[in-house]
Every structure is written in structure tokens, then in C-alpha cells.
Amino acid sequence: MDVFLDEFFNAEVMLKYLPEIIDGFWVTLWLAFLVVVSGLTFGLGLALLRAYQNPVVNAAIILFVDLFRALPPLVIIIVGFFGLPFVGIRLSGFLISWLSLTCVLAAFTEEIYWAGITSVNKGQWEAARSTGLGFGGTLFFVVIPQAIRMTIPPLTNRTIAITKNTALASVVAVPEMLTVAQTSLAYAANTSPLTLAAAGYLLIFFPLTMLSRWIETRFAWKR
Amino acid sequence: MARVEPVVEALAIHKSFGDLEVLKGVNLTVAPQELVFIIGPSGSGKSTLLRCCNLLEEPSSGVVKITGEDITAAGVDINQVRQRIGMVFQSFNLYPHMSALGNVSLALRKVKKQPRAQAEAKAQEALERVGLAHKADAYPTELSGGQQQRVAIARAIAMEPDVMLFDEPTSALDPELVGSVLEVMRELRKSGMTMVVVSHEMRFARDAADRVLFMDAGMVVEEGPPDEVFGAPKHERTKAFLASVNGH
Numbered sequence: 464m465d466v467f468l469d470e471f472f473n474a475e476v477m478l479k480y481l482p483e484i485i486d487g488f489w490v491t492l493w494l495a496f497l498v499v500v501s502g503l504t505f506g507l508g509l510a511l512l513r514a515y516q517n518p519v520v521n522a523a524i525i526l527f528v529d530l531f532r533a534l535p536p537l538v539i540i541i542v543g544f545f546g547l548p549f550v551g552i553r554l555s556g557f558l559i560s561w562l563s564l565t566c567v568l569a570a571f572t573e574e575i576y577w578a579g580i581t582s583v584n585k586g587q588w589e590a591a592r593s594t595g596l597g598f599g600g601t602l603f604f605v606v607i608p609q610a611i612r613m614t615i616p617p618l619t620n621r622t623i624a625i626t627k628n629t630a631l632a633s634v635v636a637v638p639e640m641l642t643v644a645q646t647s648l649a650y651a652a653n654t655s656p657l658t659l660a661a662a663g664y665l666l667i668f669f670p671l672t673m674l675s676r677w678i679e680t681r682f683a684w685k686r
Numbered sequence: 687m688a689r690v691e692p693v694v695e696a697l698a699i700h701k702s703f704g705d706l707e708v709l710k711g712v713n714l715t716v717a718p719q720e721l722v723f724i725i726g727p728s729g730s731g732k733s734t735l736l737r738c739c740n741l742l743e744e745p746s747s748g749v750v751k752i753t754g755e756d757i758t759a760a761g762v763d764i765n766q767v768r769q770r771i772g773m774v775f776q777s778f779n780l781y782p783h784m785s786a787l788g789n790v791s792l793a794l795r796k797v798k799k800q801p802r803a804q805a806e807a808k809a810q811e812a813l814e815r816v817g818l819a820h821k822a823d824a825y826p827t828e829l830s831g832g833q834q835q836r837v838a839i840a841r842a843i844a845m846e847p848d849v850m851l852f853d854e855p856t857s858a859l860d861p862e863l864v865g866s867v868l869e870v871m872r873e874l875r876k877s878g879m880t881m882v883v884v885s886h887e888m889r890f891a892r893d894a895a896d897r898v899l900f901m902d903a904g905m906v907v908e909e910g911p912p913d914e915v916f917g918a919p920k921h922e923r924t925k926a927f928l929a930s931v932n933g934h
């Protein structure tokens with residue numbers, strides 16, 4: 464028992480590496496925030512574009528979506544970081560991680576938004592169009608708000624699952640929380656920094672899961 | 687007699703869905719302030735005819751004129767035209783994420799580009815006309831079917847259309863709620879609204895219609911004043927249909 468406590472909850476080690484873990488915490492939080500905002504926005508943009516039913520555009524969207532849903536995020540990050548320089552594009556690990564996870568989140572959420580859009584009753588389109596509202600106006604004011612409300616549970620689930628992948632940024636030397644915890648762990652020859660990181664992840668993602676629950680009840684039908 | 691420009695003039699409308707010919711050369715002319723009532727068995731093409739009048743369905747051939755303007759011509763701004771044609775659906779089709787007021791004011795704001803305050807005042811007025819001023823803040827799920835359909839009527843009349851199309855407005859309602867919707871339609875008629883109504887409410891047709899059209903298999907089989915069509919139908923198919931309806 465003492466061995467376990469010393470290995471995972473060593474106060475001295477924890478205190479020593481706490482400042483660095485906190486720095487990593489902010490990097491993780493910032494990266495997660497950026498991924499959520501840009502991924503959800505990009506995904507919605509793709510779904511809106513798809514609604515216009517241009518065959519060429521739609522083929523491109525579907526290719527993009529299937530590609531980024533099929534590839535493991537880790538592979539995307541590594542290919543981006545080590546592969547892009549060969550074509551003359553050199554981006555920081557942070558930027559690569561952000562872009563990669565944005566594309567993955569956008570790909571998954573595009574499919575969710577799209578399912579929502581197609582499940583809105585045809586009568587809603589007809590009612591809005593019969594008042595003189597155009598295609599875009601109907602999509603924007605009538606269909607999308609319903610589609611988003613219907614898809615909030617899968618949307619939040621997917622968002623949390625993919626945002627947790629910020630930890631993968633450690634492979635491209637982004638000083639996020641897991642990277643810091645791993646180096647600290649090596650220096651201290653003790654696992655306690657990882658405990659701190661775990662606490663940090665809970666601190667970020669626990670409120671996010673609670674937030675999603677709140678949104679789900681808030682936007683449930685009737686209100 | 688001076689020729690009055692009809693509000694709706696649908697001429698030789700043909701409509702096919704693939705191989706299925708649903709309308710086989712139908713004519714429909716509606717004079718200002720007239721109420722034309724359309725009856726006929728299920729699948730005879732009544733809804734399709736109404737939907738051709740505001741181009742929710744594109745006729746395969748034929749011409750549709752609204753107050754003299756050919757809306758089937760190339761280059762017509764259909765969104766402009768549809769503002770002048772109100773439509774009420776069997777299934778209400780209210781926007782579930784908006785209050786009654788939101789439902790009625792949406793097109794005023796986004797199509798007529800009225801400022802929110804003006805649009806909402808106008809919407810409130812329309813809700814008043816259907817007797818639902820006190821339900822302005824209610825969401826569709828909080829309203830009975832009859833109330834929902836009246837909000838849908840308010841949504842259409844708020845746009846001040848030249849004509850209103852009703853596609854079986856009471857068919858989805860419990861019997862005890864039908865009366866309130868018909869009452870609103872009577873009021874509309876009294877106020878001089880031009881109306882085309884597809885419905886099975888024969889009593890309403892007898893009271894309120896100027897003219898009744900009987901459709902069968904994509905054609906207008908018989909048309910005339912309600913007394914004639916209901917009292918002394920000329921065609922066998924009309925007789926059979928009326929017998930089957932009255933039998934129930």
C-alpha cells in the first residue's frame with residue numbers, strides 16, 4: 464500500500480512538478496477549446512454545403528469525411544508533422560495537432576449534422592418555401608435549428624471523444640499536459656506527475672460532459 | 687360583362703410522376719373573393735393540383751397565372767410569387783422550435799424584411815384573427831391540433847396573400863376540434879379572402895363554397911354551385927363518390 468501511495472501520490476514529487484503540469488494544462492485546454500470551436504463550425508459548414516446538392520462538391524465532401532473518419536487521428540498527426548515538410552509546408556506541432564483534430568471532428572460531426580438535416584420532415588421545407596422563404600433561408604432558419612437540436616446527444620459524445628485526442632499532440636512535441644507529465648515522470652522516476660495530469664483531464668472533461676448533459680436537457684423538445 | 691382578372695388561373699395542367707400521370711389536363715379558375723371547393727376520392731390528384739398552383743410541384747405542362755402573372759414562365763422569382771399565395775397543410779407543419787409568434791413572424795422578417803417589432807405586431811394581429819392572441823408565446827407541442835392549424839392559418843394570412851390554398855385542413859384533427867378551424871375559415875371568407883379548399887367537410891362546402899369541383903383520376907369530372915353538385919350530381923362517378931362519403 465505504501466509503495467502504491469509513494470508511486471502515485473508522492474506529495475513531494477507532485478509539488479515539484481505542479482507548475483509545469485499547470486503550464487501543460489493550459490496548453491491542453493487551449494488546444495481542446497480550439498478543436499471544439501473549429502471542428503464543430505467546419506463540420507456544420509460542410510453539412511450546409513452538402514445540402515446544396517452539387518454533385519462535384521458533394522463527392523469531395525464525402526471523400527474528405529470518409530478519409531478523416533477512417534484514419535486514426537495519430538496517423539493523421541504524424542503524417543502532417545513529418546510528411547508535410549516534404550512538400551514545403553512546415554507547421555508547428557501545435558498547429559498540426561489543431562488542424563488534424565479539427566478535420567477529424569469536422570468529418571464525424573458533418574455526418575451527424577447531415578443525418579439531422581435529412582431527418583427534418585419534408586413538410587417543414589414545404590411550409591417555409593410556401594411563405595416565400597428561399598432555399599438558404601429555409602435551411603438556415605427552419606431546418607438547421609431543428610437538425611442541431613435533434614443531434615445534440617451524438618454531437619456532444621463525439622466532440623468529447625475526439626477532443627480527448629489532444630493527448631496525441633505529445634507525439635509531435637507539443638508541451639501539452641501529457642507530454643509534460645511523461646517527461647516529469649522520467650525525471651522523477653515516479654508516476655505521481657501522471658496522477659496530476661489525470662486530475663487535470665478530469666478538470667477539463669468532467670465539466671464538458673456535465674455541460675453536454677445540461678445542453679441536452681435544455682434543448683430537449685418542448686422548449 | 688367586364689372580364690374580371692382571375693386570382694388563380696391554371697390552364698391545361700398535366701403532371702406526371704415518372705410513368706404515373708396524376709393530372710390529365712386540369713383547368714382551375716378562381717375569381718376574386720371566390721371560394722372554390724375541391725372534392726374527390728383519395729389519390730385523384732387534389733393535393734397535386736393545389737401544389738401546382740404555388741409550384742411546390744412543377745407542372746409537366748400547362749400554365750399557372752396568379753393575378754394575371756404567368757408564374758410558370760422562365761425567369762419568374764418564385765419566392766416573390768409565393769408570398770402572394772398562402773398555403774395550409776393537412777399536417778400543420780408548424781416550426782417546432784419557434785413559439786406561435788415566431789412561426790407567424792418568420793416570413794414577415796426574413797421574406798418581407800420587416801423589422802422585428804413591426805413583424806411581431808403584425809403577427810400578433812394575425813393570431814388575434816384566428817382567436818389565439820393569448821397563445822403567442824406557446825410552442826406548437828403545447829397547442830392542440832386545432833390551435834396548431836389556426837396558427838398555421840395565421841402564418842399564411844400574416845403575409846396578406848391574394849389567395850389561400852387549404853389542403854385538407856381538418857383531416858388530421860379530432861372531430862371536436864374541426865369546428866374551430868372551420869369557424870376561422872368562415873371568418874376569412876367573410877373578410878373577402880379568395881380561397882381554394884380541398885376537404886371532405888361537405889357541410890362547410892354547402893354553406894360557404896361558391897363553386898364545387900369534383901375530381902377523379904386526374905380530371906375535373908363535374909363542377910358547379912354546391913346545390914347542384916351535391917343536390918343533383920350529373921355524373922355517375924360524382925354520385926358514387928357522394929354516396930360513399932355520405933354513407934360514412
Ligand SMILES: Nc1ncnc2c1ncn2[C@@H]1O[C@H](COP(=O)(O)OP(=O)(O)O)[C@@H](O)[C@H]1O
Binds near residue numbers: 706708726730
Ligand atoms: N411526389 C410524388 N411522387 C410520386 N407520386 C406521387 C407524388 N405525389 C403524389 N403522387 C401520386 O399522385 C397521385 C395523386 O396524389 P394526390 O394529389 O396526393 O391525391 P389526393 O390529394 O387527391 O389524395 C397518387 O397516386 C399519389 O400516389
Ligand SMILES: [Mg+2]
Binds near residue numbers: 732733734853854
Ligand atoms: Mg391529398
